[in-house]
Structure formats: C-alpha cells, structure tokens
Amino acid sequence: MVFNTLSFLTQVAVLLVVLVLLHKPLGIYIERVLAGTTSSRAENMFYRLAGVDRTAEQGWSVYLRSVLVFSAVSILAVFLLQRLQGIIPGTGPSTPVDPWVAMNTAISFVTNTNWQTYVPESTVGIFVQMCLLAVQNFLSAAVGIVVVAALIRGITRTRTDKLGNFWVDLARTTFRLLLPLATIGAVVLVLGGVVQNFWSADVTNAAMGVSQTIPGGPIASQEAIKVLGTNGGGYFNANSAHPFENPNAFTSLFQVFLILLIPSALPYTYGRMVGDQRQGFTVAGVMGALWLGSTLLMGAAVAAGQGTATAAAGGLGEGFEQRLGPASSALFAASTTLTSTGAVNAAHDSLPPLAGGVAMVNMMLGEVAPGGTGSGLYGMLMLAIIAVFIAGLMVGRTPEFLGKKIGPREMKLAALYILVTPTLVLVFAAITVLLPGIMANAPASGPHQFSEVLYAFTSGANNNGSAFGGITSSGPYLSTMLGLAILFGRFLPIALVLALAGSLARQHHVPASSGTVPTHGLLFGSLLMAVTVILTALSYFPALALGPLAEGLVA
Numbered sequence: 001m002v003f004n005t006l007s008f009l010t011q012v013a014v015l016l017v018v019l020v021l022l023h024k025p026l027g028i029y030i031e032r033v034l035a036g037t038t039s040s041r042a043e044n045m046f047y048r049l050a051g052v053d054r055t056a057e058q059g060w061s062v063y064l065r066s067v068l069v070f071s072a073v074s075i076l077a078v079f080l081l082q083r084l085q086g087i088i089p090g091t092g093p094s095t096p097v098d099p100w101v102a103m104n105t106a107i108s109f110v111t112n113t114n115w116q117t118y119v120p121e122s123t124v125g126i127f128v129q130m131c132l133l134a135v136q137n138f139l140s141a142a143v144g145i146v147v148v149a150a151l152i153r154g155i156t157r158t159r160t161d162k163l164g165n166f167w168v169d170l171a172r173t174t175f176r177l178l179l180p181l182a183t184i185g186a187v188v189l190v191l192g193g194v195v196q197n198f199w200s201a202d203v204t205n206a207a208m209g210v211s212q213t214i215p216g217g218p219i220a221s222q223e224a225i226k227v228l229g230t231n232g233g234g235y236f237n238a239n240s241a242h243p244f245e246n247p248n249a250f251t252s253l254f255q256v257f258l259i260l261l262i263p264s265a266l267p268y269t270y271g272r273m274v275g276d277q278r279q280g281f282t283v284a285g286v287m288g289a290l291w292l293g294s295t296l297l298m299g300a301a302v303a304a305g306q307g308t309a310t311a312a313a314g315g316l317g318e319g320f321e322q323r324l325g326p327a328s329s330a331l332f333a334a335s336t337t338l339t340s341t342g343a344v345n346a347a348h349d350s351l352p353p354l355a356g357g358v359a360m361v362n363m364m365l366g367e368v369a370p371g372g373t374g375s376g377l378y379g380m381l382m383l384a385i386i387a388v389f390i391a392g393l394m395v396g397r398t399p400e401f402l403g404k405k406i407g408p409r410e411m412k413l414a415a416l417y418i419l420v421t422p423t424l425v426l427v428f429a430a431i432t433v434l435l436p437g438i439m440a441n442a443p444a445s446g447p448h449q450f451s452e453v454l455y456a457f458t459s460g461a462n463n464n465g466s467a468f469g470g471i472t473s474s475g476p477y478l479s480t481m482l483g484l485a486i487l488f489g490r491f492l493p494i495a496l497v498l499a500l501a502g503s504l505a506r507q508h509h510v511p512a513s514s515g516t517v518p519t520h521g522l523l524f525g526s527l528l529m530a531v532t533v534i535l536t537a538l539s540y541f542p543a544l545a546l547g548p549l550a551e552g553l554v555a
Contacts, residue, residue: 001326003303008327011253012295015331016288018257019264023284026261027268033176034149034169034269043171050167057162060502063150064495066166067143071110071491074139078106078132085128093125100479107483109133111490112140112372114226114233114342114465115482117474121215121236126198133233134222138182141229141262142173144340144374147494148266151378152273154501155402158509163501177262178229185224185258192254193247196220219244227258230372232342232465240332240345241321252328252345256335263339263370264288266377274402278520283380286529290369291338294362298334301355302326319350330355337362340372342465349452349468356468357548360455363462364540365532366421372463378497380528384519385414385500387531391517391524400516403509413500420492422539424461424485429454429543432481441478442471451547456482461489 039047039054047054058066082102086094097105101118108115109132120129146169153163190196197216219235223245226233236242246252267287271280303326320326329346336343337359348359362369368379389406392399399406406414432438432453442449452468459466460482467473473482518524 001320001322003299003305003330004325004327005299005303007325008299008330011256011328011331012292012299014253015257015260016292019260022261023265023268026265027280028272030145030177030262030265030269031272033172034145034273036172036176039168039171040175042175043168046171046175047167052165052167054165054168057165059161060150060154060163060498060505063163063166064498067147067494067498068491070139070166070170071143074110074136075106078109078136079103081132082106082124082128085125088127093123097123097128098474100476101474104474104479104483104486105133107486108460108465109136109231109233110140111463111486112144112229112231112340112375113460113463113486113490114231115460115467115473115486116233116237116465117479117482119237120234126217129222129235130218134218134225137222137225137229137231137233138174138178139170141178141225141231141373142170143494144230144372144378145173145177145262145266146170146374147497148270148374148378148381149273151381151497151501152270154503154505155381155404156274157505158507160505161502163498163505178225181261182221182225182228185228185254186221188254189220189223189251192251194220194223194251195244214244216244223255224258227255227341227343228261230259230263230339230341232336232340234343240343241324241347243323246324246345249324249328252324252332255343255345256332259335259339259341259343260291260370262373263376266370266374270377270381276402276520279402282520282525282528283377283384284370286525286532287368287370287376287380289525289529290365290532291335294338294358294369295331295334298355298358299327299330301352301358302330302333304354305352319347321346333359334362336466337464338365338367338369338371340367340375340463340465342459344466347469348455348466349470353448353451353548353552356451356455357544357552359466360451360458360544360548361536361540363458363464364422364425364536366536367462367464368532375463375493379493380532382414382417382497382500383532383535384528385410386418386535387524387528388517388519389414390531391527395515395517397515397517400510400512401519403512404504404507405510409503410500413496413503417493417496417500418535420496421461421489424489425454425457425540426543428461428481428485429457432457432478435477438477441473441475444470447547447551451551454543454547457485460485463490 082097150163240246267284271277
C-alpha cells in the first residue's frame with residue numbers, strides 16, 4: 001500500500017478545524033455540568049440508591065476514598081459476573097471467563113485502560129459486553145473528569161478542605177455529558193454502517209463459496225463510548241480494524257474525532273473555572289502543538305516504512321487494513337496513543353520500528369496531548385506546577401500557581417506524580433525481561449522482543465490498553481503484572497492529584513506581584529512543552545535506545 005500524504009494532511013486539517021470550532025461551546029457546557037446545582041430525576045434516583053447526600057461536600061481524603069471504594073466494588077462486580085457468565089441467561093458463551101483473564105479485564109476496564117487479553121467475540125457474550133464493559137466505559141471516563149474538576153476546585157478555592165462531592169460529580173458527568181454525546185455518536189456510527197443489533201450475521205463469500213457466522217450485537221453503542229471516553233476496548237479482537245466496528249474511512253475519522261473531542265474541550269472548561277481564559281488557551285495550545293507534532297512524525301515514520309518486517313512483507317500492507325490505508329492508520333495510531341484510548345485500526349506490532357517508537361513515546365509523555373478524559377488535563381496541570389517551580393527558581397522567588405504558593409509539600413506531590421509511571425514501566429519491564437520462560441511467549445527476537453515487553457508495560461501503566469500483539473499476555477504472570485501496573489498507574493496518580501488539590505485548597509490567595517511568573521502565554525507554554533518533553537526523554541531514552549531506536553536505525 002502507498003502512503004497518501006495528501007489524504008493524511010487533509011484528515012489532520014479537518015480534525016483541527018472541527019475541534020477548534022467545538023472547543024469553546026463544549027468547554028462551556030462541561031463547566032456548567034460540573035457547576036450545576038439542580039439534579040435530574042435519574043440523578044436523584046442514583047443518590048437515593050447510593051445513600052448520598054448531594055448537598056454535602058467532601059475533603060480530599062474522603063473524595064479519594066469514594067473513588068477507591070467505587071472502583072474496588074466495580075472491579076469485584078465485573079470479575080464475579082465474568083466468572084458467572086455460564087449461568088447468566090442470554091450471555092452467549094456457556095463457559096466462565098478464565099480467572100486470570102477475568103481479573104485483568106475487570107481491572108483494565110474499571111481503570112479506563114481496556115487492555116484485552118482475550119478474544120471478545122468468542123470469550124464474552126452480549127450481557128458482559130453491554131451491561132458490564134460498556135457501563136465501565138462510561139464510569140471510568142467520568143472518574144477522570146471528576147478528578148480534574150476536584151483539582152481545579154483546589155486551585156480556585158481558599159481556606160477550605162472541600163473539593164465537591166464525588167458521587168454528585170460522577171452522576172452529572174455520566175448522565176449529562178457522556179450519555180448524550182455517546183448517544184449522538186452511536187447514531188452517527190450506525191448511519192455510517194457500524195452494526196447495531198442483538199443477533200449474529202451469516203456472511204457468505206460468493207467467490208469462494210464459504211460461509212461463516214460472525215457475532216453481532218450492540219456494537220455501535222459500545223463503539224461510541226469506547227472512543228468518546230478514551231477507553232479503547234473493542235467489541236471484536238480486531239478492534240477498529242474490524243469492518244463491523246469501523247466499516248469505512250468516514251467512520252475511522254469520526255472515531256478519531258470522538259477520541260479527541262472531550263480532552264480537547266476540557267482546557268476551555270479549566271479556563272472558565274479559574275476565571276482566566278488565557279490559562280486554558282495556553283494549556284490547549286501546548287496540547288495541540290504536541291498532538292500535531294507527534295501526528296506528523298507518526299505520518300512520516302509510517303510513510304518511510306523502514307524496518308525488516310516491512311521489507312519482508314514487500315512494503316506497507318501486513319497488519320494494515322486495506323479498506324482504510326496507512327494514512328488513516330497513522331492518524332489513528334497517533335491519536336489513540338496520545339490519549340489513553342488504546343483502540344487500533346491497524347496492528348501496532350506491524351508499524352515500522354520508528355513509528356512504533358513514536359507510539360510508545362506518545363504514551364510516555366503521560367498521554368497529555370490531549371490525553372484521556374480528565375486524566376490528560378490533570379497530567380498537564382501537574383506538569384505546569386513543575387514548570388512554574390522551575391521558572392520560580394530562575395527568578396529567585398517562591399513559585400506561585402494561580403495565586404497559590406508552590407511549597408515543599410506541593411512539589412513533593414508533583415514530583416512523585418511525575419515519577420510513579422516511569423518507575424512502574426521500567427521496573428516491571430526489567431523484571432519481565434529477566435524471566436526466560438516469560439520472554440519465550442514473545443516470539444520476536446532482538447530489539448523487537450524487548451520493544452514488545454516495553455510497549456506492554458508502557459501501555460498498562462499509562463492506562464492506554466493498546467499492544468504489540470506478538471507477546472501472549474493471558475497467562476498468570478503477565479495478567480497479574482500488567483494488572484498491577486494498570487492498577488497502580490491509575491490510582492497512585494489520582495491519589496497524588498487529590499492530595500495536591502487538598503493542599504492548595506487550604507491556602508489563602510496570594511495576589512500577583514511584579515515578581516509573579518505568568519502561567520499563560522507563549523513563553524510559559526514553551527517552557528511547559530519543554531518540561532514535558534525533557535522529563536520524558538530523561539526517564540525513557542535508555543529503554544527506547546534498546547528497543548525501537550535500535551531496531552529502526554539498524555534496519
């Protein structure tokens with residue numbers, strides 16, 4: 001297949017225009033949802049069932065405890081119902097899901113990761129897909145949004161320990177934001193040809209005279225929230241390369257649009273909540289510049305098509321979906337790894353080596369360009385605090401961020417946030433490559449074998465969920481280690497974010513002075529981008545040099 005540069009650039013331009021047009025109206029709507037004081041009938045029913053007093057606000061520790069309890073109960077419920085699949089009427093498969101796979105799946109879907117160690121169409125039925133996994137796609141996305149809302153409240157409030165009410169934020173985000181947008185997205189996907197039914201389809205190849213039964217189901221509805229909520233778990237094993245999930249070039253581009261929609265609008269919400277839209281524009285500018293630069297780099301790496309595997313296949317083709325072409329796959333791969341989505345419309349293991357390296361670097365950035373729903377913005381704000389601390393050192397002042405002092409406690413929390421994910425990735429990957437029995441599950445050799453392991457733990461700890469498919473991860477060891485990486489990679493950063501929010505909320509407001517470093521504009525945006533890139537390079541460059549860089553430069 002030939003890489004169509006004009007098609008690639010046209011799709012990038014269309015996405016930029018549409019996202020810029022929707023940045024303000026959607027950002028305003030999200031802010032109104034989070035600041036709302038009234039409750040719908042569905043929300044009131046949820047509060048009664050949960051025993052929640054919607055008027056009571058929570059301190060950071062109670063807010064965090066609510067996140068953890070809700071997530072723990074969700075993990076247990078998803079695990080148990082997968083194990084009981086064989087006795088639940090109308091589920092499809094008559095056997096329970098393997099316990100190691102069920103454990104990994106429960107953790108990954110509740111944490112917005114959606115790492116899939118199983119073949120969905122043959123392992124789980126419609127009940128599990130629709131009533132468990134799709135529901136978690138809504139709830140895990142909502143958790144990311146409410147955590148960043150709590151952080152912004154911590155920045156804007158003074159002399160208080162209250163950050164809002166987790167249960168109220170969760171209900172409003174789910175019912176008023178995610179559900180309406182996912183409904184619209186599902187309708188558009190159905191009109192574009194994505195399947196939505198409750199039965200299987202018999203498909204006959206007239207030329208070959210062969211018939212097969214392909215599982216159907218409520219695919220469009222799950223597909224919409226899969227990408228809108230930056231989840232990524234496919235209804236089919238081929239994910240968005242399957243024609244039932246992604247039948248044509250329009251639906252492929254529309255899925256990328258849904259992936260980027262909420263994360264790209266949240267900076268405007270941030271600007272409105274802090275009362276200074278320049279702050280939001282600066283964050284959006286940094287996110288946009290990183291997305292555009294990485295997407296163009298991915299396109300160039302795919303177009304170059306270097307690598308032994310690509311050469312052996314006679315050029316781009318193996319692992320790429322013929323209906324969509326490599327240009328669409330490059331755009332999809334960049335966007336899905338720059339967010340915490342992990343959906344794929346091509347096999348990432350088949351990407352040229354440097355393109356696979358770009359996908360890994362995208363996740364190593366912390367997925368902040370624009371990142372996951374909520375998680376991308378709170379990751380960028382933590383990096384902004386690091387940047388303002390560095391700027392404060394340059395001018396010899398105690399750093400301030402939007403009227404709050406960044407003291408030793410705040411810097412320790414921000415520094416720990418930056419260190420958590422690289423530590424998980426590098427330590428877990430290092431342990432794994434020292435185990436010959438586990439490495440035998442990765443049939444590749446040399447740098448690419450190491451790349452497969454590095455990619456797996458980078459994807460897991462960053463709650464992405466995409467994979468280099470060459471390594472078998474459904475056994476007890478990798479299911480457990482990846483599950484732990486996913487679990488710690490989700491909740492340790494959330495704990496640090498909420499602790500920082502509580503620390504900032506307790507402070508009084510410090511008026512800006514002539515020595516205050518502005519946290520908006522081109523200068524600070526450039527510093528923030530430099531901090532993001534440099535921290536990633538310092539953390540991961542040696543590992544990248546042993547994997548995709550070695551493979552790409554030698555090939």
